[in-house]
Amino acid sequence: MSALLEVEGLKTHFFTRAGVVKAVDGVSFSLAEGEVLGLVGESGSGKTVANFSILGLVDPPGRVVEGSIRFRGEDLVGAPISRMRKLRGRDIAMIFQDPMMTLTPVLRIETQMVETVLAHEKVSAKAARDRAIDVLARVGIPSPAERIRAYPHQFSGGMRQRVAIAIALLHKPALILADEPTTALDVTIQGQIIAEMQKLVAETGAAMIWVSHDLAVVETIADKIAVMYAGRIVEYGRSGDVIGQPAHPYARGLLDSIPSRTTPGQHLNQIPGMAPSVLHLPPGCAFQPRCRFADAACAVPPPIVDTGEDRWARCVRPLAPEAAL
Amino acid sequence: MAVFFLRRFLQTVVVLLLVSLVVFLGLYAIGNPAEILLPDDATAAERDAAIRSLGLDKPIWVQYGVFLANALTGDLGTSFVYNTPSITLILQRFPATLELALSALFIAIAIGAPLGLYAGLRPGTRLDRAIVTGSILGFSLPNFWQGLMLILIFSIGLGWLPSSGRGETGTIFGIETSFATWDGIRHLILPATNLALFKLALVIRLTRAQVRETMPLDFVKFARAKGVSERRILGVHVSKTIAAPIVTVLGMELGSVIAFAVITESIFAWPGMGKLIIDSINRLDRPVVAAYLLVITFMFIMINLVVDLLYTVLDPRVRLGGRT
Ligand SMILES: Nc1ncnc2c1ncn2[C@@H]1O[C@H](COP(=O)(O)OP(=O)(O)O)[C@@H](O)[C@H]1O
Ligand SMILES: [Mg+2]
Numbered sequence: 342m343s344a345l346l347e348v349e350g351l352k353t354h355f356f357t358r359a360g361v362v363k364a365v366d367g368v369s370f371s372l373a374e375g376e377v378l379g380l381v382g383e384s385g386s387g388k389t390v391a392n393f394s395i396l397g398l399v400d401p402p403g404r405v406v407e408g409s410i411r412f413r414g415e416d417l418v419g420a421p422i423s424r425m426r427k428l429r430g431r432d433i434a435m436i437f438q439d440p441m442m443t444l445t446p447v448l449r450i451e452t453q454m455v456e457t458v459l460a461h462e463k464v465s466a467k468a469a470r471d472r473a474i475d476v477l478a479r480v481g482i483p484s485p486a487e488r489i490r491a492y493p494h495q496f497s498g499g500m501r502q503r504v505a506i507a508i509a510l511l512h513k514p515a516l517i518l519a520d521e522p523t524t525a526l527d528v529t530i531q532g533q534i535i536a537e538m539q540k541l542v543a544e545t546g547a548a549m550i551w552v553s554h555d556l557a558v559v560e561t562i563a564d565k566i567a568v569m570y571a572g573r574i575v576e577y578g579r580s581g582d583v584i585g586q587p588a589h590p591y592a593r594g595l596l597d598s599i600p601s602r603t604t605p606g607q608h609l610n611q612i613p614g615m616a617p618s619v620l621h622l623p624p625g626c627a628f629q630p631r632c633r634f635a636d637a638a639c640a641v642p643p644p645i646v647d648t649g650e651d652r653w654a655r656c657v658r659p660l661a662p663e664a665a666l
Numbered sequence: 667m668a669v670f671f672l673r674r675f676l677q678t679v680v681v682l683l684l685v686s687l688v689v690f691l692g693l694y695a696i697g698n699p700a701e702i703l704l705p706d707d708a709t710a711a712e713r714d715a716a717i718r719s720l721g722l723d724k725p726i727w728v729q730y731g732v733f734l735a736n737a738l739t740g741d742l743g744t745s746f747v748y749n750t751p752s753i754t755l756i757l758q759r760f761p762a763t764l765e766l767a768l769s770a771l772f773i774a775i776a777i778g779a780p781l782g783l784y785a786g787l788r789p790g791t792r793l794d795r796a797i798v799t800g801s802i803l804g805f806s807l808p809n810f811w812q813g814l815m816l817i818l819i820f821s822i823g824l825g826w827l828p829s830s831g832r833g834e835t836g837t838i839f840g841i842e843t844s845f846a847t848w849d850g851i852r853h854l855i856l857p858a859t860n861l862a863l864f865k866l867a868l869v870i871r872l873t874r875a876q877v878r879e880t881m882p883l884d885f886v887k888f889a890r891a892k893g894v895s896e897r898r899i900l901g902v903h904v905s906k907t908i909a910a911p912i913v914t915v916l917g918m919e920l921g922s923v924i925a926f927a928v929i930t931e932s933i934f935a936w937p938g939m940g941k942l943i944i945d946s947i948n949r950l951d952r953p954v955v956a957a958y959l960l961v962i963t964f965m966f967i968m969i970n971l972v973v974d975l976l977y978t979v980l981d982p983r984v985r986l987g988g989r990t
Contacts, residue, residue: 396891400882430893437891442884447906447981456902457892492982508892 344411345548346372346395346516351408351418353387353394360620364390364403366572372548372565374515379563379580380552381595383616387572388552389438392518396435397425412516431461434509435518439525440502444493450477450504451489457511476507481537499530506534510541517542517549523558535562557599560584568592571617571627578652588648588659591628626656634658678967685963686737686956690730693952720746733956742960743953747946752957756939760961762832763938765843766930767923769854770861771916778866779912782873783900789878797870804867809926813860813933820856828853830935857934861927865919872915876908910981917973921966 349369355362365387372378380388393399395410397417410417412433417425429435437443444453454473455466462469470489477485480503493501502522509517519538523531539562542549553559559566559580566583568576568591576589587593594612614631617623623630629639638657648659704716717723721732736743742753785794821829834849835842844850880886881904889899928940935941939958946954978984 393887398887398890400887426893426895428893429891435888435891437884437888439884443888445885445889445903445907446983447910448903452902453889453892456894456898460893460895460898494983505888 344371345374345376345413347409347411348391348395349409349411351391351394351410352406353390353399353403354406355403357402362403362620363572363622365394367408368569368572368574369408370567370574370577372516372550375542375546375548376565377542377549377551377563379559379566380550380569381556381559381566382554382569384554385616386569388554388569389520391569392435392520392550392552395518396429396433397422398429427461430457430508430514431512432514433516433518434512434514436502436505436509436520436522438521440498440505440522441525443505444501446493449490449492450496454489454504454508454511457508461512472511473507476510477504479541480504480507480510481533482507499526499534502526502530502534503537506538506541510545513545514547517547518552519549520552521554524553524555531558538562555599556584556595568595571622573627573655575628575656576648576652576654578649582649582652586660588646588652588654589628589656590632590634590660592654593660594631634660674971678964681967682960682963686734686960687730689956689959690733691726693956737960742957745946745951745954747949747951747954752951752953753961755942755954756957756961759937759939759942761842762936763924763927763931763940765845766854766857766861766927766936766938767920769858770923771865771920773858773862774865774869775916778869779873782870783877785870786874786877787881787900789874794874798874801867801870804863804870809860809864809929810933812863813857813930816856816860817933827856829856832937857930857936860933861923861930864926865916865923868919869912869916872912873908876911877904880904880907906980910977910984913980914973914977917969917976921962921969924965925962 348371351365351368352363353365355364368387368391370378380391382388390399390403394405395412395417397420399405405418408418412428417428444450451470451473454476455469458464458469458472459466464472474485474489477489482488482500482503488496493504496504502525506522522538523534526534535558538549538551541547551559551562556566563580566576566578566580567574568583568587568589570591576583576587576592578588583592584596587596591612598611612631613633617627617630624642625640626632626635626643629635632639641657643655643657645653645655646657646659648654704713708716714723721729724732733743740753741751744750745752745755748755781797785797788794817829820827832844832850832853834847835844836847836850837843838845844854886899886903889903890896894903924939927936927938928944930936931938931940932944939961943955943958945951946958
């Protein structure tokens with residue numbers, strides 16, 4: 342398996358009046374063709390900014406200050422805007438978190454889909470439209486030939502997210518960035534969309550980064566999991582390994598706070614405290630103030646420690662497998 | 667849809683009735699036109715005859731009744747001064763005013779929208795600040811002063827453009843207009859610019875604010891993530907989004923541009939409705955003033971109706987009869 346995407350030491354900072362917000366601060370991972378990576382972490386941990394960095398969509402005052410993002414060997418950091426425009430939507434597609442905000446309200450679904458086809462291919466408007474209708478049918482929009490004439494406000498949230506997914510699939514991208522695509526939806530719709538995405542990704546062989554703040558959701562869809570905390574990946578490994586035996590206390594805390602995992606009657610173990618402001622990070626391990634295993638050794642930046650085959654954690658004292666049981 | 671139009675029709679009737687009453691009562695209170703029209707040495711008999719022929723001897727409510735009944739047949743009275751139906755006088759002058767107002771609005775949009783767009787896309791840059799400062803001047807300097815300055819600079823100082831009158835007109839598609847001749851266009855430039863300056867400032871600020879509000883929205887970023895060109899994002903996604911509010915405001919402004927043309931027409935001796943109305947007020951030509959006010963009211967109502975219809979075309983989320 343050759344690597345499709347290799348992110349190395351990525352740092353994306355926002356230079357605000359209040360100070361430098363280190364939204365992404367040294368993120369590295371790689372993704373093989375067709376592989377699904379679950380990116381997990383509390384809100385504010387830098388998941389969205391990491392995805393925008395890959396597409397070159399970080400707006401000022403933010404910018405990628407360090408690191409490389411190699412897609413099929415080509416470094417996207419510093420790539421000219423014209424090159425990025427060609428990759429966006431064709432080779433790398435993104436699905437946003439809030440389907441109520443992602444479609445342009447004053448344009449028909451048809452306009453928004455056809456322009457996506459025409460942005461990358463010289464085909465007739467009719468051919469572009471036919472393809473759009475095809476893809477709408479594939480993502481489960483009933484009577485797509487008529488519905489394509491509708492405006493976004495005539496669809497429910499779930500249906501709008503299906504439209505956004507359809508737009509992402511118009512060009513058979515090699516990589517799909519799915520940024521919490523089900524967070525804003527009802528639980529029943531969530532399940533449907535996850536199942537459909539799983540099927541579609543398997544069909545097309547696309548690799549995917551599936552972002553979520555919910556480990557339970559990620560478990561069903563991802564091959565690998567990366568747990569993010571305060572702009573860094575603190576644990577990485579195969580999905581079953583990380584969920585079965587989390588090595589980083591933060592990953593462990595996330596797992597323990599999922600209701601379905603604890604036996605009924607037993608009270609949930611919430612992670613104490615709040616996610617830190619990336620403006621004022623403690624020196625050393627960023628999770629240390631909330632960590633029940635923390636001690637003096639955590640005051641220095643934690644090393645990356647291999648915790649098994651193809652997995653690692655950023656912790657001085659990763660949890661032993663027994664502790665995770 | 668039908669309900670919407672029926673309701674608007676009834677509203678129109680009520681508003682026109684109220685305005686006609688206010689106009690009539692208001693005008694009745696100012697002076698006696700017979701005094702102004704008659705020569706100083708007129709006899710008492712001549713006076714009585716004149717008052718009777720103008721209908722000024724009847725009780726006020728009878729006069730109003732007659733006024734209203736005539737108005738329904740399209741007769742808004744005969745000018746005391748010109749002895750011509752007042753509505754005819756106004757409609758004769760209307761094209762000149764409309765031409766001036768539409769030219770002004772066109773200038774305001776053609777220059778203001780690109781400037782506002784540019785400033786909105788690059789907030790805080792030097793050019794943005796220059797544009798915003800300019801728009802503040804446009805807002806705060808009095809219109810007649812701006813008009814005098816235009817005449818001083820371009821007419822008297824540089825001698826480029828005429829400062830008075832409408833110049834030579836011609837006909838295009840059977841409509842008499844200044845656009846038909848070069849002389850007509852030269853005469854139009856200064857007054858249209860004068861009338862445009864205030865609206866230009868408005869268009870700049872409105873467009874700038876709308877652009878700044880729209881650019882950070884998710885759908886702009888999503889369009890970028892699709893690989894759509896920046897040009898198309900601005901030209902289609904953003905423009906169409908901000909068109910509805912801008913058109914609404916400007917539509918409403920068209921009425922006020924026509925109404926405020928009074929000042930510009932006076933400065934530049936433009937032979938439009940505004941100049942007619944000032945002259946008529948000075949001569950207490952009641953039927954002309956009353957007809958003018960009713961025509962303007964009717965025009966405002968119609969413009970509002972068109973703007974509402976346009977809004978539903980530009981913003982698909984809006985339904986007739988109730989905005990969301
Ligand atoms: N435009 C911006 N200006 C300043 N800070 C920002 C901006 N966008 C994001 N951030 C900061 O970057 C951090 C990570 O944000 P984000 O990637 O959206 O988190 P997540 O997607 O994990 O919830 C947050 O602390 C957020 O406040
Ligand atoms: Mg996010």
